[in-house]
Amino acid sequence: MKYKFIALLLISPMVFSSTQLIILGSGTPNPDPERAGSSYAVLTNGVPYLVDFGPGIIRKAASLSPEWGGQINGMNVINFEHAFLTHIHSDHSMGLSDLLLTPWIMGREKKLKLFGPAGLKGMAQSIVKAYKQDINYRIHGTQPANKTGYMYEFTKLKEGLVYQDENIEVEAFKVSHGDFNDAFGFRFTSTDKVIVFSGDTGPSKTLERYAAGADILVHEVYSHAGFLKKTKAWQKYHKAHHTSTFEIGKIAQRIKPNLLILSHILFWGSSPDEILQEVKSVYDGNVVIANDLMVINSDREMRDYKEILDDLYDKNDSDPEWKKKALVEAFNGRSSG
Ligand SMILES: [Zn+2]
């Protein structure tokens, strides 16, 4: 068996600390088949906390779960009980119907705890209303469905501490997303890590304050080279709503996170390497480009499962047992390639 095992900066032996960051969707509104809409999971003590739920979130997560050949039990969607939304732009929130309904159909009984800007409440209400017939049929028909797991408890975000339990503390902060007032970033503090998510934002001093001392900063970015090719009107729009490679480089140089992860990237024709080069021209710390299904344990331990899965699927092997065995080996870190 020969497949490429990609382990970025993998150290040996693997020492898994308790909090992992999982990239479920590194995309933007562009329907790139390789990049689902914005979504991440912070997994600590086996409990997943979701940040954003862009289109594709549920299938991407499932592909890492044992039910579908993966090895991360927290990515069994039935475990999705907490979700935090940065802002209601569709590329960050279109997976909400999937997140409300699919884990329930799979057996989730608890209500989903939803944290987000005011608009999220109406969105969740409308989705439940839109699927009333489906929900009623499952509950009142012959399907053995519980009566609670599609429901949600909504908490409106405000700046400061918005959630706390024995695993995690979540702080929200306002970011600068053009005239989009209700846009937030998050700072997650677990027992062993601080992970900060920028959400969608232009350069933000508030973010810099909240990201101080972060182990991992997940930040959005656009290509500077691509920006130069845009019309004046688009340049004005993007400058107000998003952050360029040079801008995030300078911000990261001030914050000095252990690891900067670039996600929600507007490539505009640039390659991932060109994006990295622009950032590195003004930033000398650790920086990587996010891929869907990347699992990050620390700045020195991360695995890009997408590459593993792509290689396996490229083989076009129709034997599901072989594929499952290969996946287990890949997840266990063994490579015979
Ligand atoms: Zn976005």
Ligand SMILES: [Zn+2]
């Ligand atoms: Zn946005």
